Amino acid sequence: MTAAIQAEGVRQTFGDVVALDGLDLTVEAGTVFGLLGPNGAGKTTLVEVLSTLLEPTGGCARILGHDVVAEPLAVRRRIGLAGQFAAVDEELTGRENLEMVGRLYRLPVREAKARAADVLERFGLTEAADRRVSTYSGGMRRRLDLGASLTGRPPVMLLDEPTTGLDPRTRQELWNTVDQLRRDGTTVLLTTQYLEEADRLAQRIAVVDHGKIAAEGTAKELKATVGAEVLSVRVDPTHSADAAAVLADLTDEPIVDAVAGEIRLAITNPSASAEAVRRLDSNGLPIAAIELQQPSLDDVFLTLTGKKAA
Amino acid sequence: MIASEPTRLTLGEVLADSRVMAARQLRKTLRKPVYVIFAFVQPVMFVLLFRFVFGGAIDTGDVDYVDFLMPGIIVQTAVFGALMTGIGLNTDVATGVVDRFRSLPISRSAVLFGRTAADIVQNVMTLIVMMLVGIAVGFRPSEPVWSIAFALLIVLAFSYTFSWISAFVGLSVKDPETAQSAGFIWVFPLTFVSSAFVPAESMPDWLEAFANINPITLVVDTVRALMIGEGEVTGPLLGTTAWLVGLLAVFVPLSMRAFRRA
Numbered sequence: 001m002t003a004a005i006q007a008e009g010v011r012q013t014f015g016d017v018v019a020l021d022g023l024d025l026t027v028e029a030g031t032v033f034g035l036l037g038p039n040g041a042g043k044t045t046l047v048e049v050l051s052t053l054l055e056p057t058g059g060c061a062r063i064l065g066h067d068v069v070a071e072p073l074a075v076r077r078r079i080g081l082a083g084q085f086a087a088v089d090e091e092l093t094g095r096e097n098l099e100m101v102g103r104l105y106r107l108p109v110r111e112a113k114a115r116a117a118d119v120l121e122r123f124g125l126t127e128a129a130d131r132r133v134s135t136y137s138g139g140m141r142r143r144l145d146l147g148a149s150l151t152g153r154p155p156v157m158l159l160d161e162p163t164t165g166l167d168p169r170t171r172q173e174l175w176n177t178v179d180q181l182r183r184d185g186t187t188v189l190l191t192t193q194y195l196e197e198a199d200r201l202a203q204r205i206a207v208v209d210h211g212k213i214a215a216e217g218t219a220k221e222l223k224a225t226v227g228a229e230v231l232s233v234r235v236d237p238t239h240s241a242d243a244a245a246v247l248a249d250l251t252d253e254p255i256v257d258a259v260a261g262e263i264r265l266a267i268t269n270p271s272a273s274a275e276a277v278r279r280l281d282s283n284g285l286p287i288a289a290i291e292l293q294q295p296s297l298d299d300v301f302l303t304l305t306g307k308k309a310a
Numbered sequence: 311m312i313a314s315e316p317t318r319l320t321l322g323e324v325l326a327d328s329r330v331m332a333a334r335q336l337r338k339t340l341r342k343p344v345y346v347i348f349a350f351v352q353p354v355m356f357v358l359l360f361r362f363v364f365g366g367a368i369d370t371g372d373v374d375y376v377d378f379l380m381p382g383i384i385v386q387t388a389v390f391g392a393l394m395t396g397i398g399l400n401t402d403v404a405t406g407v408v409d410r411f412r413s414l415p416i417s418r419s420a421v422l423f424g425r426t427a428a429d430i431v432q433n434v435m436t437l438i439v440m441m442l443v444g445i446a447v448g449f450r451p452s453e454p455v456w457s458i459a460f461a462l463l464i465v466l467a468f469s470y471t472f473s474w475i476s477a478f479v480g481l482s483v484k485d486p487e488t489a490q491s492a493g494f495i496w497v498f499p500l501t502f503v504s505s506a507f508v509p510a511e512s513m514p515d516w517l518e519a520f521a522n523i524n525p526i527t528l529v530v531d532t533v534r535a536l537m538i539g540e541g542e543v544t545g546p547l548l549g550t551t552a553w554l555v556g557l558l559a560v561f562v563p564l565s566m567r568a569f570r571r572a
Contacts, residue, residue: 051413071317076415087410091338103330104416106323148410 004029004064004156004187005050011058012045012211019045021211022059027189027204029064029155032182034202035191036297038305042211043191044084047160050189051081063156080149084161086141087148090134094125094144097133098151105152119147124173139170146177157181159190163197175201195297205297209305223295230264230299231273233280234289237261246279255302261288264299324417331411331424335398336431350439353387357440360507361447368508373540377451380444381461381533382506385526387440388433388465389501392472393493395429396480400489403481403572419566426473433469437462451537461536464550468529471554472497474561481568506530525553 005027012020020042027033037043048054050061052072060067066074088097095116102112120129123143133141146162159178163171178201181188192198198205199219206216215222235243240258247254250272251265267273273292280287319327339346360383365375399422402408411421441449441462451458479496480489503517504510504526510518521527531546 053409053412073317073319073415074315076413077315079413081410081413083406083409085406087406087408089334089338089407090405091341092334096337100330100334101410101414104327104411104414106326145410149413152414 002029002065003027003062004031005033005062005189007046007050007059007061009059010046010049010056010061012042012049012054013057019211020049020056020059023208023212025206025213027187029187030182030185031204032178032188032190032202034198034205035189035208036193036195036198036205036301037191037208038193041208043208044160045211046208047081047083047158047189047191050075051079051158052076077152078154078156080152080154080157082142082146082149082157082159082162084164086138086145088133088141088144091132093130093132094120094136094140095129097144098148101148101151115151119151123147123177139166142166143170143173146174155186157186157188159188161191161193164193171197195301199297207301207304214304215300219297222297222300225300225303229267230293230295231267231276232289232291232293233263233265233276233287235261235263235280235285235287239285242283243280243285246283246285247276250276253303255299266295266299266303319417324420324423327416327420328423328427331420332428332431333424335425335428339428339432346435349391350436352390353383353436353440354443356386357383357443357447364507369512370509373538374448374450376444376448377538378509378534378540379507380440380449380451381537382504382530384437384440384444384462384465385468385530385533386501386506387436388469389472389497389526391433391436392429392469392476393490393497394432394476395425395473396476396478396493397486397489398480399425399477399569400480400483401486404485408569408572418569422474422477422565422569426470426477429473430466430470433466437465452539453537457536461533464529464532464536464547467554468525468550471557471561474558474565477565478561478568481565481572500524500526504530505534525550525557528553 003026005025007023007025009022009024010020011022023042023046035043035046045054049056050063050068052068052075055069060069062068063075064078066078068075092100098116098119099112102115103109107115120126123146125140125144125147128136128140133144136144142162149157163174166174178188178190190201203218204216205219205222207214207222215225233243233247237259240256240261240263244254244256244263247263247265251267255264265272265276277287277290360379361376365379368375370378408421412418476493479492483489483492503521504524505521506526510521510527513521528546528549531541532543532550534540535543535546
């Protein structure tokens with residue numbers, strides 16, 4: 001099977017700043033791949049390299065076998081890009097924006113019009129089609145932007161934080177669109193700060209931190225790296241430090257949320273929960289809530305990057 | 311490479327892309343009638359100011375000042391119009407719409423060729439208005455129509471060339487506001503230290519020396535010769551042509567490079 005997206009040792013520096021530090025990545029054709037990472041991890045830079053907007057300082061990247069530096073045109077014929085900010089022309093109407101993009105894909109006028117109408121329909125923009133984009137809401141612009149990137153029916157879609165700043169309903173719609181793309185056989189690389197989103201959409205997930213892949217696998221595999229189960233204990237926030245100290249030796253590294261008074265422990269031994277209750281009780285630390293959970297991607301994220309996810 | 315597919319675009323494709331870009335630009339301009347009207351206010355005010363306020367105090371010898379002035383103002387308007395190219399391109403980069411264009415399988419130069427081509431169309435409208443305003447305030451070109459048309463063609467070529475300088479400046483600075491002020495920094499001295507409003511001979515020697523090699527002086531002198539028969543044509547026309555060719559040879563590639571980096 002050919003990889004739809006392949007990156008080998010991609011490096012990108014801006015002066016002294018290292019945005020990508022030898023990043024390796026392979027995305028199988030027809031799958032949705034989630035690139036998860038905090039702000040500044042290098043996600044957007046990678047998307048810019050893959051979409052030929054940036055020439056990498058080192059390493060190489062290919063889209064369906066075409067090198068992004070040597071064959072940028074071949075790459076651009078195969079990708080659709082929707083970025084963090086809607087790249088649409090505010091002074092044109094939604095329909096005009098889409099028809100223009102269709103024409104730039106060198107579709108005949110009739111076909112460009114038909115596809116524009118199709119995309120407008122699909123993204124629920126038919127009613128607003130002939131209004132200027134400057135009158136659109138943020139969610140409508142983002143939908144139009146995504147629609148524009150689909151106009152050329154590319155086999156590979158690069159979505160850079162497509163749902164950042166969207167309301168829940170629009171986010172849900174976008175998720176449905178990504179599902180639809182996958183069913184149509186499109187390869188999707190999606191960057192996100194939301195673990196929930198990667199978990200929901202992607203078959204494989206990579207965690208990016210400091211310009212490198214920190215871990216990669218299915219959501220299940222990644223969760224398994226944390227531990228079998230996670231014990232979540234909630235105490236009064238003023239007691240969180242004491243509680244953490246009492247429970248410290250039950251796991252490698254308890255994760256403490258002092259504001260919420262939550263302590264999360266990755267445990268392997270089932271008797272650890274009973275032990276935790278006993279210890280807290282004998283130290284006079286009342287438990288507000290206690291729960292045994294499957295590890296979430298948040299736990300993975302924290303374990304790998306030491307940072308709390310958005 | 312996997313399959314053999316064209317790695318370069320054909321000229322036809324570049325032209326088709328440029329046409330789409332130019333159509334986008336013109337559509338946007340026509341959508342702002344108030345902007346279009348205001349775009350004419352400034353040059354018309356310049357005409358009135360120089361014709362009726364300063365004109366009486368400027369000695370142009372045997373030539374009526376209004377006849378002397380209009381070729382100058384027409385060129386000035388064309389140059390100021392070229393500033394819009396840089397501001398517009400900078401705005402496109404700032405809003406992210408250029409990122410969309412750059413991720414499409416189109417010619418990247420089409421964005422620049424399309425924009426500058428659209429600016430020519432806009433300048434044709436401006437020139438027509440300026441000629442009408444000139445005639446209304448007493449401008450009477452003495453030369454035949456073909457000669458006047460040729461003069462306007464030169465003005466258009468000149469404005470097109472300056473669009474590329476403006477594109478380079480606009481794509482090299484950070485935001486649209488800077489593009490605007492940066493544009494005026496080079497355009498203002500260039501237009502005023504020229505023969506556009508006063509005869510160059512009336513300036514101090516050192517300034518006159520600058521004015522005489524200033525491309526704006528050469529264009530204005532060419533237009534003056536072709537419209538009102540004042541002075542000879544060949545010298546300034548050759549000078550103008552040399553400037554235009556030279557400036558395009560420098561600023562077209564520079565703008566393309568700035569666009570790739572913007």
